Amino acid sequence: MSAEESGIVKIALVSCGSEYSGVQPEFEAAAAKVNAKFVYPEIDIASIDTIGRDFGLEVASGDLRLMMARAKAVVEGTTHVDGVFITTCFRCAEGAIVRNEVRRYIHKHSEIPVISYSFTERTSAGTLLTRLEALTTIARRRHLLAREVQTGLTAGIDSGSTTTKAVVMRDNKIIGKGWVPTTKVLESAEEAYSQALKEAGVNREEIQALGTTGYGRFLIGNHFNAQLIQEEITVNSKGAVYLAGRQKGSATVIDIGGMDNKAISVEDGIPGMFTMGGICAGASGRFFEMISKRLGVDITELGALAVKGMQENVSMNSYCIVFGIQSLVNSLAKGATPEDVAAAACYSVVEQIYEQQLQEVDVKEPLILVGGSSLIEGVPKALGKLLKIDVLVPENSHLIGAVGAALLASGYVEE
Amino acid sequence: MNFLAKVFIYPVNSLILADLVERFGHKPLTMMNQIREKVTNISLDSPPINITPEDPKLGLRYAAVEVPAGVRGRMALIGPLIEETEAAIIVENPPTNFGCVGCNRTNELMKYLIRSKGVPVLEVKYPETDEEARDFVNRIAAFLESLPEEKSEENEKGEEKEPAEKEDEK
Numbered sequence: 001m002s003a004e005e006s007g008i009v010k011i012a013l014v015s016c017g018s019e020y021s022g023v024q025p026e027f028e029a030a031a032a033k034v035n036a037k038f039v040y041p042e043i044d045i046a047s048i049d050t051i052g053r054d055f056g057l058e059v060a061s062g063d064l065r066l067m068m069a070r071a072k073a074v075v076e077g078t079t080h081v082d083g084v085f086i087t088t089c090f091r092c093a094e095g096a097i098v099r100n101e102v103r104r105y106i107h108k109h110s111e112i113p114v115i116s117y118s119f120t121e122r123t124s125a126g127t128l129l130t131r132l133e134a135l136t137t138i139a140r141r142r143h144l145l146a147r148e149v150q151t152g153l154t155a156g157i158d159s160g161s162t163t164t165k166a167v168v169m170r171d172n173k174i175i176g177k178g179w180v181p182t183t184k185v186l187e188s189a190e191e192a193y194s195q196a197l198k199e200a201g202v203n204r205e206e207i208q209a210l211g212t213t214g215y216g217r218f219l220i221g222n223h224f225n226a227q228l229i230q231e232e233i234t235v236n237s238k239g240a241v242y243l244a245g246r247q248k249g250s251a252t253v254i255d256i257g258g259m260d261n262k263a264i265s266v267e268d269g270i271p272g273m274f275t276m277g278g279i280c281a282g283a284s285g286r287f288f289e290m291i292s293k294r295l296g297v298d299i300t301e302l303g304a305l306a307v308k309g310m311q312e313n314v315s316m317n318s319y320c321i322v323f324g325i326q327s328l329v330n331s332l333a334k335g336a337t338p339e340d341v342a343a344a345a346c347y348s349v350v351e352q353i354y355e356q357q358l359q360e361v362d363v364k365e366p367l368i369l370v371g372g373s374s375l376i377e378g379v380p381k382a383l384g385k386l387l388k389i390d391v392l393v394p395e396n397s398h399l400i401g402a403v404g405a406a407l408l409a410s411g412y413v414e415e
Numbered sequence: 416m417n418f419l420a421k422v423f424i425y426p427v428n429s430l431i432l433a434d435l436v437e438r439f440g441h442k443p444l445t446m447m448n449q450i451r452e453k454v455t456n457i458s459l460d461s462p463p464i465n466i467t468p469e470d471p472k473l474g475l476r477y478a479a480v481e482v483p484a485g486v487r488g489r490m491a492l493i494g495p496l497i498e499e500t501e502a503a504i505i506v507e508n509p510p511t512n513f514g515c516v517g518c519n520r521t522n523e524l525m526k527y528l529i530r531s532k533g534v535p536v537l538e539v540k541y542p543e544t545d546e547e548a549r550d551f552v553n554r555i556a557a558f559l560e561s562l563p564e565e566k567s568e569e570n571e572k573g574e575e576k577e578p579a580e581k582e583d584e585k
Contacts, residue, residue, distance in 0.1 A: 022467055022468035023484070025468075026468075045512050049511050061518050062519070089484055091483050094520075121468055
């Protein structure tokens with residue numbers, strides 16, 4: 001029985017012994033919250049001794065060989081699952097190699113959605129919730145994610161950590177927009193939504209369906225009686241390919257948010273592999289806010305400044321939001337120009353995304369850059385320079401969450 | 416129960432090795448005894464277990480904080496066994512079904528700690544032929560027979576208390 005029929009999503013836990021690391025109860029708690037359960041693909045114990053040669057990757061640790069054997073069982077259909085969660089210990093090189101190759105192997109040989117994660121003993125259910133929610137959404141609501149055209153009169157609100165965005169859409173067009181800083185979650189959502197409704201010239205009662213996403217999605221979703229309350233990985237990637245006009249075929253979406261960022265590999269508008277940063281704020285919009293403040297410019301002016309500068313003129317010693325800014329301040333003291341510092345800040349963020357996140361997804365063109373930070377001109381420029389490919393920033397790239405929510409919510413208009 | 420010596424075995428969950436050690440009157444120090452109360456889930460390491468979030472912190476006694484949580488969690492179980500080890504048998508290159516700890520970094524660390532402890536250690540290669548198998552068992556048997564005289568767990572507890580009592584007398 002499929003996930004859509006039964007409601008419970010079966011996720012294969014392919015790990016190197018998360019049960020020894022004190023995190024297993026957190027994994028189980030996160031799965032329970034999204035109505036999923038972990039299963040352990042059956043394997044022949046003797047195959048552990050030969051799987052390295054069969055798979056082509058010979059490693060010393062038995063549990064890593066077990067991961068390969070379980071991945072093979074998933075791909076060959078010996079065990080039926082709706083999604084796969086691949087996880088190994090943070091800081092283990094052997095584990096990281098296997099995690100990455102097993103993820104690639106499953107993605108190449110099956111249509112099953114996969115996420116990978118490296119854990120420490122401090123990994124909590126909350127950290128995993130958005131990731132598992134996205135994984136279960138892809139399995140459970142594939143029909144909803146396949147929606148390519150917005151119909152009727154719908155709205156979307158994206159309650160982000162830094163700003164709250166809202167849109168009103170009618171017949172596949174954005175007719176109202178709202179964008180305010182997030183202070184109090186509900187009040188900010190009310191304000192952004194009111195702005196969008198006013199611009200659209202419609203009353204709240206006329207809205208046929210509402211979708212919410214972002215950090216505050218549950219709070220605002222319940223407050224506004226939203227038809228759709230959905231995590232930001234699937235919603236934002238949907239909004240990104242919709243706004244970029246790239247709903248068919250492959251695409252890679254990079255979303256640099258206020259507090260974290262996401263790299264999502266998308267196929268026909270549906271996320272396949274994705275990673276979500278969030279350990280360090282040095283690669284987030286918050287870093288840009290802080291450096292703008294230090295340079296004495298508005299964040300909207302930072303991008304124009306950055307494109308005039310040379311990041312090579314500034315030495316960055318750390319990716320950390322605190323020490324990184326210290327490096328930039330030191331450079332200013334040594335005579336670097338604000339333009340160079342702004343360029344270095346943009347380069348630092350995209351370099352971190354490249355090193356820490358893009359290694360975990362297969363980058364396929366077009367590369368669509370979205371989120372508030374995509375509006376800082378220096379960011380797409382630095383990303384294009386680093387990856388040596390053209391970066392696509394769609395119009396209204398900061399509204400992808402709200403647009404994705406309004407688009408997906410229109411699925412409830414017809415229902 | 417009376418036994419001769421506490422013998423650490425590698426692989427630490429090998430039922431065959433544990434049985435051999437017991438047949439010669441010694442006490443095998445095994446993973447199975449450590450985790451009896453923690454069996455809840457499925458894993459390659461047999462029997463499977465769940466570790467609490469506190470265990471990797473206990474593992475800091477044996478491995479520094481930069482060592483992955485999975486190694487420290489395993490060491491929280493295996494480390495105390497190493498501490499009470501009086502002799503050890505290490506079988507190199509065993510097949511998985513002979514016994515296996517899933518993380519090779521843990522294997523490397525536990526073997527190092529055993530070797531550097533200064534207790535009698537027998538290191539044997541897993542046999543691949545019948546002749547090697549006979550030699551394998553004979554070498555283990557000879558090693559186990561060479562270990563110390565019989566003592567009971569109660570006597571041993573008494574011995575452990577002795578130094579403290581002597582301190583009191585002073």
